[in-house]
């Protein structure tokens with residue numbers, strides 16, 4: 001990368017070379033497989049594995065695989081939603097609850113399955129994202145002493161002291177100043193401020209207003225910018241807004257090491273920014289996805305998507321059937337507005353080179369043009 005270096009205090013904190021993160025992205029284990037996590041860490045950034053949907057055994061196995069591929073620091077991201085209200089702990093029990101309390105929603109999804117002639121199959125895995133399961137997932141990450149723990153949704157207050165004991169650093173993701181402050185109160189080491197343009201679960205505030213406000217509100221806690229970053233210009237803009245690093249998701253989904261199904265990579269490569277839309281269709285919480293006819297059908301219906309995890313259980317059976325039928329046009333594909341700019345498959349190391357080298361180039365160019373403007377103003 002021509003010796004270009006992008007170094008902020010965050011690099012010292014995490015013992016990494018460049019302040020570029022592979023965002024933890026769950027997506028059934030496909031978005032951030034060990035090879036991609038390790039490739040980003042080996043390139044001097046911090047690879048983060050999204051582990052939310054994975055079983056305890058699979059989380060441990062993948063952590064060990066990452067360790068076999070890199071000696072550099074890496075992270076694991078889990079969702080810790082605060083709003084899991086269900087008493088039910090198993091998928092079958094939630095299905096029964098759906099049939100009892102939300103027959104119209106169940107019928108709506110059955111209609112969709114008939115309309116697209118999908119096979120009548122169901123997700124077999126019984127374990128759900130319940131408070132008990134999340135606690136067990138966190139215990140695996142603590143036990144493995146993963147260098148960095150990232151909390152997606154929710155409040156990591158209970159994890160922070162346990163992670164400290166293990167010598168780990170904790171990151172909290174926030175889409176608003178209020179949530180960023182809650183993370184800082186919980187004691188996190190780093191806040192990731194995620195703008196609405198981001199892929200996956202997302203808030204309502206765009207990065208230009210969000211990042212400087214979060215930076216001011218949580219000072220001196222370092223802030224990393226997430227959402228809409230896919231090249232050096234985005235990284236440089238994040239730094240200009242006061243962030244000390246970039247948390248990059250969508251741009252890595254087309255990496256050669258990413259094992260997202262090919263039709264989903266094609267949607268991102270071919271999509272324009274307006275096709276990546278927020279919707280509660282697939283999980284019950286607002287997430288930005290590549291637009292499809294299922295999101296449109298829910299929008300047209302008079303039904304409000306149900307809260308997490310009810311909507312997820314309802315739709316996971318649908319998407320399992322769609323996958324089985326090879327209908328990836330009906331499956332959720334979380335990805336952000338920057339998908340409009342992501343149009344070429346590359347290995348992760350090249351994506352890293354372009355993010356870092358590009359940012360250095362932009363920052364050096366800005367320095368020169370600032371100097372020129374100053375001289376011109378003086379002379380004029």
Ligand SMILES: Cc1cc2nc3c(=O)[nH]c(=O)nc-3n(C[C@H](O)[C@H](O)[C@H](O)COP(=O)(O)O)c2cc1C
Pocket residue numbers: 023024025026027031050051052077078079151152153173194197198199200201226227228229247248249250251333334335336337338
């Ligand atoms: C496919 C996908 C899955 C995601 N899953 C998670 C997750 O499990 N945990 C989390 O904290 N964030 C998740 N996110 C959000 C990312 O961590 C990150 O904030 C976002 O991708 C940044 O925006 P960008 O996609 O524009 O780069 C996901 C995003 C995508 C695109």
